[in-house]
Amino acid sequence: MQQSITSQIKNEISNTSNNNLFTVKDFLKYGSYDTVKRILIRLNKEEYITRVIDGIYTKTRVSKLTNEIVPTNPHTLALKIADNFSWKIIPTGNHALNLLGLSEQVPTSYEYLSTGPYRTYEYGNTIIKFKNTRSVEINELNDKSSLLISAIRTLGKDNINDEVIHKIKNQLSVNECDLILKESVKITNWIYEVLKEICINA
Known part of the structure; x- marks a missing residue:
């Protein structure tokens, strides 16, 4: 069940535009608040997503010029x-x-x-x-x-x-x-x- 929720969340993130931001609330259709929060924290540690500030994340983007993570507007x-x-x-x-x-x-x-x-x-x-x-x-x-x-x-x-x-x-x-x-x-x-x-x- 946990893997299924993770897959659904990753799939939705991969289909969003690069500058989209998201929070736990955006994925509650897939699981409970605590479950989704744990998944986002793990995906951040894996650098699949980037924590912008506490509770808000974005798809990780790396600049081809600087090889650094592209900051959020x-x-x-x-x-x-x-x-x-x-x-x-x-x-x-x-x-x-x-x-x-x-x-x-x-x-x-x-x-x-x-x-x-x-x-x-x-x-x-x-x-x-x-x-x-x-x-x-x-x-x-x-x-x-x-x-x-x-x-x-x-x-x-x-x-x-x-x-x-x-x-x-x-x-x-x-x-x-x-x-x-x-x-x-x-x-x-x-x-x-x-x-x-x-x-x-x-």
Whole structure:
């Protein structure tokens, strides 16, 4: 029975994309929590999978150039942490700008507003921080609306120019713009005015 569960888990892992992350919860259809946990710990020792942080794993990938294990993208890891605990999160600060192509600076700290508790995770030289909030932006808006508002707030009113408007506009469909404007009527007025400018003739 144990071998059968191991085979099923390994088969599912082998069929996932290289950047997929997984936890014990992703394999509970094959066995009990304790059984699956033991199997993942063993597969990690065998280097079939790689432990990213406590409880989260990925398929082991080795770079052909450096012959070292390829690191996981910190934003991908943050999304998996949030998914594992059923949190909703919003990227903030320079990380939000980076995701929208408004900054080329690679952050060393990835910060998020979250519906969960305050938590900090260390991943290599990177810090991932979750800060609890009950704001309208996280509880009532979709992910795209929340990210846009976070990025606009980070830039500040005086730094919104035609280039910024153009870059954001090119990433949105008409339907996305309609939803963003519909959802965002309760937010800070100057940010809503920026959103309207972005969504004109999108």
